[in-house]
Amino acid sequence: MGYSKDQLLVRLKELQIDFSQYEHPVVLTVEAQAKYVGNMGGALSKNLFLKDKKNRYYIVSALGDTKVDLKVLSQRLGLGKGGLRMAPEETLVEILQVPLGCVTPFAVVNESARHVSLLLDQGFRTHERCFFHPLSNDMSISLDACGLDNFLKSIGRDPSYVDLEANPPVGKDQPPDLAAYVPSVSTVLPDLPEKAPSSQNSIGNHVSAAINSAAVTAKVVKPAGNVQNVKEKSVNGVRPLFPAADVGKFVEQLLDRASALLLSEISEDSIKQHGGQLGAEVANNIKKCLREDLKNLATIFKNTAYTEGFYTGTHYQPKRL
Amino acid sequence: MEKKEDNQQEEEQVVNPWEVSGKDGGKIDYDKLIDKFGCQKLDQSFIDRVERLTSRPPHVFLRRGVFFAHRDFNEILDAYERGDKFYLYTGRGPSSEALHLGHLVPFMFTKYLQDAFKVPLVIQLTDDEKCMWKNLSVEESQRLARENAKDIIACGFDISRTFIFSDFDYVGGAFYKNMVKVAKCVTYNKAVGIFGFTGEDHIGKVSFPPVQAAPSFPSSFPHLFSGKDDLLCLIPCAIDQDPYFRMTRDVAPRIGYHKPALIEASFFPALQGETGKMSASDPNSAIYVTDSAKDINYKVNKHAYTGGQESMEKHRQYGANLEVDIPIKYLSFFLEDDAELEHIKKDYGAGRMLTGEVKKRLIEVLTELVERHRTARAAVTDETVDAFMAVRPLPNMFD
Numbered sequence: 131m132g133y134s135k136d137q138l139l140v141r142l143k144e145l146q147i148d149f150s151q152y153e154h155p156v157v158l159t160v161e162a163q164a165k166y167v168g169n170m171g172g173a174l175s176k177n178l179f180l181k182d183k184k185n186r187y188y189i190v191s192a193l194g195d196t197k198v199d200l201k202v203l204s205q206r207l208g209l210g211k212g213g214l215r216m217a218p219e220e221t222l223v224e225i226l227q228v229p230l231g232c233v234t235p236f237a238v239v240n241e242s243a244r245h246v247s248l249l250l251d252q253g254f255r256t257h258e259r260c261f262f263h264p265l266s267n268d269m270s271i272s273l274d275a276c277g278l279d280n281f282l283k284s285i286g287r288d289p290s291y292v293d294l295e296a297n298p299p300v301g302k303d304q305p306p307d308l309a310a311y312v313p314s315v316s317t318v319l320p321d322l323p324e325k326a327p328s329s330q331n332s333i334g335n336h337v338s339a340a341i342n343s344a345a346v347t348a349k350v351v352k353p354a355g356n357v358q359n360v361k362e363k364s365v366n367g368v369r370p371l372f373p374a375a376d377v378g379k380f381v382e383q384l385l386d387r388a389s390a391l392l393l394s395e396i397s398e399d400s401i402k403q404h405g406g407q408l409g410a411e412v413a414n415n416i417k418k419c420l421r422e423d424l425k426n427l428a429t430i431f432k433n434t435a436y437t438e439g440f441y442t443g444t445h446y447q448p449k450r451l
Numbered sequence: 452m453e454k455k456e457d458n459q460q461e462e463e464q465v466v467n468p469w470e471v472s473g474k475d476g477g478k479i480d481y482d483k484l485i486d487k488f489g490c491q492k493l494d495q496s497f498i499d500r501v502e503r504l505t506s507r508p509p510h511v512f513l514r515r516g517v518f519f520a521h522r523d524f525n526e527i528l529d530a531y532e533r534g535d536k537f538y539l540y541t542g543r544g545p546s547s548e549a550l551h552l553g554h555l556v557p558f559m560f561t562k563y564l565q566d567a568f569k570v571p572l573v574i575q576l577t578d579d580e581k582c583m584w585k586n587l588s589v590e591e592s593q594r595l596a597r598e599n600a601k602d603i604i605a606c607g608f609d610i611s612r613t614f615i616f617s618d619f620d621y622v623g624g625a626f627y628k629n630m631v632k633v634a635k636c637v638t639y640n641k642a643v644g645i646f647g648f649t650g651e652d653h654i655g656k657v658s659f660p661p662v663q664a665a666p667s668f669p670s671s672f673p674h675l676f677s678g679k680d681d682l683l684c685l686i687p688c689a690i691d692q693d694p695y696f697r698m699t700r701d702v703a704p705r706i707g708y709h710k711p712a713l714i715e716a717s718f719f720p721a722l723q724g725e726t727g728k729m730s731a732s733d734p735n736s737a738i739y740v741t742d743s744a745k746d747i748n749y750k751v752n753k754h755a756y757t758g759g760q761e762s763m764e765k766h767r768q769y770g771a772n773l774e775v776d777i778p779i780k781y782l783s784f785f786l787e788d789d790a791e792l793e794h795i796k797k798d799y800g801a802g803r804m805l806t807g808e809v810k811k812r813l814i815e816v817l818t819e820l821v822e823r824h825r826t827a828r829a830a831v832t833d834e835t836v837d838a839f840m841a842v843r844p845l846p847n848m849f850d
Contacts, residue, residue, distance in 0.1 A: 208548075302549050302734060310590040314833070425566075426607055426823060430830045433610045433838075440838040 132227025133239045135266040141239075142273075147280050149273035150259075156268045158231030160194050163261070163270060172259035172272035175251075177233035179226060181217040182209050185316035187225060187243075191235045192251035192294050193260070202297050203249075208306035225317060232267040235278065239265075239285050245315045249308070252291035254278070375435035383427050391416055466691050467647065469584070471718060478725045481519060481690075481717055488693050490520045490715065497521070500528055505567040512560045512716070515783045520690060522700065523712035527685050531568065536849050537683040538676070539564055540666045540711070542575035543603065545595040546585050550602045551737035552817070553719030553729060555824070556784070558606040560716065561687045571612040571675065571848035574603060575666050579618040583655040593619055600836050602740060605828035608839075612848040614675060615839045618662055626671040629706075630661040636702040637661075645694050663692075664699040667711035674842050684711040689718065720780050724756035740825065744818045751778065751814050759806035770802035771809075778806070778813045785816050 142149055154166035160176050168174065174194040181187050182204075192198050204214040219230060225246060226237040235250065237243055254260050259272040279289040292308065300306050395412045404411045464474045466484055473479045485492055493513075502509045512518050527537050541561045543554070565572050576599065578592040587595070596617040603615065622630070639657070642648060648657050667684050669676035676682055686696060693715065700710040721729040721736045729736045735754045738747055758776030760766035773779050773796060786792050795812065798804035 302547060305548060305587070305591060305595070307591075310588065310594060423823075426827065429607045429609065430827055433604070433835055434830060436610045437832070437835045437838045440841065440843075441834050444841075 132242070133265055135264050135269060138236055138239065138264050139271075142281060145280055145284055147273060147277040149271045149277060151264070151269055151271045153269050158267065167261055167270045167272070170272065172261045173254070173257040174261050175254070177235070177262070179217045179222055179233045180214050181221065182207075182213050186313045187217060187221065187246040187317055188214070188249060188311070189226075189233060189235060189237065189246055190249045190294070191262070193253040193257070196251050196253050196294050198294055199297070203294070203308070205300045206298065206306050206308040207312050208300075208309040209312070228263075228265055229267060232263045232265065234263040234265065236262060236265055236281070238282070238287055245313045245317050247311045247313045248282075248287065249294070249311055250278075250289065250291045251294050253294075255291060375431055375438055380427065380431045384424055387420060387423055387427070388416065391419055467694055468691055471691050473726065479718060484690060485520050488690070488697070490522050490693065490713065493519050493521050493524065493714070497524060497528075501567070504528060504531060507567055510560060510563040510567075511787055512556070512784070514789065516717075517556065517784060518560060518687070518714055518716045520715040521713055522696075523710060524685070524714050527683055527712045530683055535683070536568075536570050537685050538570055538669065539572040540575070540684050540686050541572070541688060542577060542663070542666070543599055544577045544581050545592065545599040546581045546587075548595060548598050549739050549741065550599065551729070551739045552820070553737060555602075555606060555740070556719055557687055557689060557716060558603055562607050564685070564687060565609060565612060569849065571845055572608060572614070573666055573672060573675070574613065574615040575663070576600060576615065576617040577663065579622070579662065580659055583653070583659065589619065593617060597833075597836055600839065601831045602824075602828060604831045604835060604839055605824055607827060610839060612845055613839060614672070614845065617840070620840070621842075622662065625673045626665050629665040629668050629671045632706045633661040633664045633699070633702050634658065636705050637698060645698055660695055660698060663695045664702065667696070667699050667703070668708045675845060675848070681709070683709055686711050686713045688713065688715060690715040691718070719784070720777060722750060722754045722756070722777060724775060724777060738817055738821070740821055740828070742821060747817050747821065748814055751810050751817070755810065755813075757806045757810075763805070766805065767802045770800045771806065773800050776809075778809045782809070782813055782816065785820055786812075
């Protein structure tokens, strides 16, 4: 279950992080929040929950007056122009487990948000204290950047601050400077009829038990297809990790190549030219032309099967003695 | 890395790991390079011998003289004939996400060598080098290394005989011990002489060369070659990497190791011509593995430098200048059929074939190549990369 506000406050106290808390009526916007804590000597933060086209999620936490340009950010992350947009409301609840209007860096404490990338405004460091919602919008807490860092470190997150207003050029010689912030795992929300407890929602590489689900048959990707295609198909709420080495598909590919070549080799002209010898001629040509092609397909198949074995081998549970 | 302005006369061509330019901005003189570097030319007798030993046609890059120079390749072949195997070592500096065909050339050749001789291969991703020279963050260079690994894997290496490693991950242990052994044998002055370091270069750069030298020694990979200290190493690379391995070969006997052998390639020309620079910031200077058929069509048609004459009549009369024609050069890299290439060269050179037709054939060849690469690339997942990069035994590596 998601962390509650009280659990978070207790945790902060345990970590001896210095903070001040202010209760107020529920607020949904920075302006509303400002009415209650705007003059309390801390900088307000605006928090955006964003998503890219490959189901990867980001929390951008910035000072209220830092200009955040989603187009620029998208490019700096290497997502192209327009690769980033506000995440749909349901995902706030599902992934961050916070109510609407309550996006906050603290939300990454939740297991369901383990693959959400966190971008913090370097402006936070220049203020003595900054305000965030502690997982609930009827309270604001203020703490300094150090305190936030300590909290993030305690949950295994690496606190790093970014100049959100910078607009560096991005091109073939200048790699997107924020590319390291793109999560390596996308978060695919399951369409299960009943909600599974959040620990099993952990989507990503840690799904050893779920691998057994028989339906892990992602397609071997079509040519010119998206490299990430495979990762996005989700069966039974489980993202298949890699295409299975599918013998049937492999054989079909080989047969397709061979029959395409056969058809091109046997024509009226070639029959006229070779007559009875056409068989031998075609057989020879097929061997010559197909050899490399089939080897390539076979290598892909072999590598896939090996990878399956490798993954399984590194994740099996040794016999209990 | 500063240019070696003091060492270099204005007229000379410059070839080192960080800069390649011809004399007066012209073509590279490879014969002169072989002389200057002191390596050997790879002649037809070698190619025939390789064909005989491997019982298969020699790779197109050998037939067309793309791989044209070597050091001690004959020793490798002698050992192979005796029944002593060897291992392959090649690498990439992951400086950008976008790989172009020129980047793939050494890998395509290495894959052929692996298949033909049935030997294991180590691939070094010098993420530390790029972090230092291109001022990338550590995380970014590691990320690029993994991304590049996917394209490398897509070249078709055999996972049961290939170990890919990144310096940030792997340096340490036996590998580091060899790095120190190498480093002890190269004075600072020598390093300056070979690589052109100046007082302004940071010490990371100065201490990098042993990192690229260490994989030449089997003891750097105890999980693969333990007990096989005598195993020979063959390094396919582009000829601008020669300085690293000249240094390595110099050091090897002093630390009791075999010298690694080299087989070296000429440079892949930019689309706009030999004298043009292939630049990562100019997408039209090269064909990238992510280019669509449309992109390839556009780039070849609009940006390839040709040797065709200005007008149809002139062309029919004088024929094309094959020396500078890029489509012909590219076809000589990638068109498998020797007879067809000969025919095209003859007809184009005589003016019977037009530039447009040559370009059309090139576009076909390149599109097929890039398509095949993309299919293979799409099947490579993060787990595949993990498997290739895992420090694991390769029990069948010589079978």
